[in-house]
Amino acid sequence: MKIGILGTGMVGAAIGTKLVQLGHSVKMGSRTVNNPKAAEWVKASGANATQGVFADAAAFGEIVFNCTAGMGSLDALKLAGVSNLRGKILIDIANPLDFSKGMPPTLSVCNTDSLGEQIQRSFPEVKIVKTLNTVNCHVMVNPSIVPGPHDIFICGNDSDAKAKATEILKNWFGWKSVIDLGDISASRGMEMYVIFWVRLWNKLQTVDFNIRVVK
Amino acid sequence: MKIGILGTGMVGAAIGTKLVQLGHSVKMGSRTVNNPKAAEWVKASGANATQGVFADAAAFGEIVFNCTAGMGSLDALKLAGVSNLRGKILIDIANPLDFSKGMPPTLSVCNTDSLGEQIQRSFPEVKIVKTLNTVNCHVMVNPSIVPGPHDIFICGNDSDAKAKATEILKNWFGWKSVIDLGDISASRGMEMYVIFWVRLWNKLQTVDFNIRVVK
Numbered sequence: 001m002k003i004g005i006l007g008t009g010m011v012g013a014a015i016g017t018k019l020v021q022l023g024h025s026v027k028m029g030s031r032t033v034n035n036p037k038a039a040e041w042v043k044a045s046g047a048n049a050t051q052g053v054f055a056d057a058a059a060f061g062e063i064v065f066n067c068t069a070g071m072g073s074l075d076a077l078k079l080a081g082v083s084n085l086r087g088k089i090l091i092d093i094a095n096p097l098d099f100s101k102g103m104p105p106t107l108s109v110c111n112t113d114s115l116g117e118q119i120q121r122s123f124p125e126v127k128i129v130k131t132l133n134t135v136n137c138h139v140m141v142n143p144s145i146v147p148g149p150h151d152i153f154i155c156g157n158d159s160d161a162k163a164k165a166t167e168i169l170k171n172w173f174g175w176k177s178v179i180d181l182g183d184i185s186a187s188r189g190m191e192m193y194v195i196f197w198v199r200l201w202n203k204l205q206t207v208d209f210n211i212r213v214v215k
Numbered sequence: 216m217k218i219g220i221l222g223t224g225m226v227g228a229a230i231g232t233k234l235v236q237l238g239h240s241v242k243m244g245s246r247t248v249n250n251p252k253a254a255e256w257v258k259a260s261g262a263n264a265t266q267g268v269f270a271d272a273a274a275f276g277e278i279v280f281n282c283t284a285g286m287g288s289l290d291a292l293k294l295a296g297v298s299n300l301r302g303k304i305l306i307d308i309a310n311p312l313d314f315s316k317g318m319p320p321t322l323s324v325c326n327t328d329s330l331g332e333q334i335q336r337s338f339p340e341v342k343i344v345k346t347l348n349t350v351n352c353h354v355m356v357n358p359s360i361v362p363g364p365h366d367i368f369i370c371g372n373d374s375d376a377k378a379k380a381t382e383i384l385k386n387w388f389g390w391k392s393v394i395d396l397g398d399i400s401a402s403r404g405m406e407m408y409v410i411f412w413v414r415l416w417n418k419l420q421t422v423d424f425n426i427r428v429v430k
Contacts, residue, residue, distance in 0.1 A: 104400075104403075106327050189414040
């Protein structure tokens with residue numbers, strides 16, 4: 001399958017690398033055509049990995065992953081272009097983390113709104129599925145590094161898009177338990193959880209952890 | 216031991232009832248001296264249960280539980296009176312949930328501050344320990360209704376107060392795993408988690424659930 005990745009950070013590289021390993025063709029998009037981090041990733045990833053600007057990656061992908069830093073996501077998606085995204089599934093992994101005041105980070109949007117909702121409102125013709133934002137990028141594509149049962153969460157307004165994203169989470173990335181929290185407004189709780197995650201990270205001194213819902 | 220409970224809602228009643236069952240003397244405090252919900256609880260709970268205004272309960276307790284609705288907690292604590300609370304442990308269970316715009320609730324404070332921090336700043340001579348706010352009141356005092364291992368979180372600035380609260384959580388309420396997230400600023404993540412909890416509740420259609428941290 002042809003996949004577009006928006007963002008050249010750790011998350012974009014982890015998702016892109018996994019997808020190439022699975023045999024997909026992946027184009028990593030960034031603000032500039034010769035982004036050095038994307039170039040490094042392309043060099044390491046072989047013939048199925050290419051790079052371009054955000055619009056190239058969005059046009060290339062049958063499915064697109066938003067792996068940009070959350071505070072820049074809306075700008076990046078505008079550059080990606082609505083005509084390149086229309087009708088497609090956009091898997092939104094971004095968290096609107098604001099590190100400008102140091103650690104711990106705060107959220108640039110929360111409580112009465114969320115990044116997932118902002119993206120869906122800005123791109124009504126794109127099928128936004130929020131997921132994977134509650135774990136570190138290593139865990140995203142290799143959940144078995146956290147032992148035993150644990151959960152990943154998903155939300156979005158389009159049932160078919162969520163079903164496809166769930167298939168990707170399970171069959172491609174190896175998630176055994178995917179919990180559907182409903183429409184895109186559940187992004188609010190999923191993104192606010194990340195502030196709790198940061199405290200757990202600080203406590204556990206590792207990013208290789210997750211939670212299991214027990215009932 | 217003599218315990219003060221601030222608040223007459225489901226949380227106050229659940230905590231108060233458990234403490235009376237354990238043989239403690241409990242005074243439930245409210246805004247008015249003859250609060251009917253407190254009276255009903257006293258009637259059901261026997262000789263070790265009494266009621267009064269917030270100041271009575273705060274003066275009575277060697278340890279005090281804040282079980283008020285979060286948006287009213289600071290006002291309730293002012294009525295309880297700094298002189299009645301000075302030097303004591305205040306176990307803060309409240310969440311600053313704002314239901315005024317309907318469901319799902321939002322938080323009246325979050326992200327750059329939290330209720331736990333506001334209370335600690337307003338009452339610097341009181342040892343605030345935030346805990347139990349991440350589960351339903353039934354689970355708070357009877358964690359075994361959720362099967363298998365799962366976690367409760369705690370934070371606060373005073374180590375001795377946290378050690379005492381941890382003892383209460385483990386020996387009185389039956390919690391097996393108590394995760395200390397650090398100083399009172401961890402209230403931010405613990406309270407923001409509750410917006411995520413509300414979505415899980417909506418999904419699971421039960422309040423009898425919790426999370427386990429897996430690493």
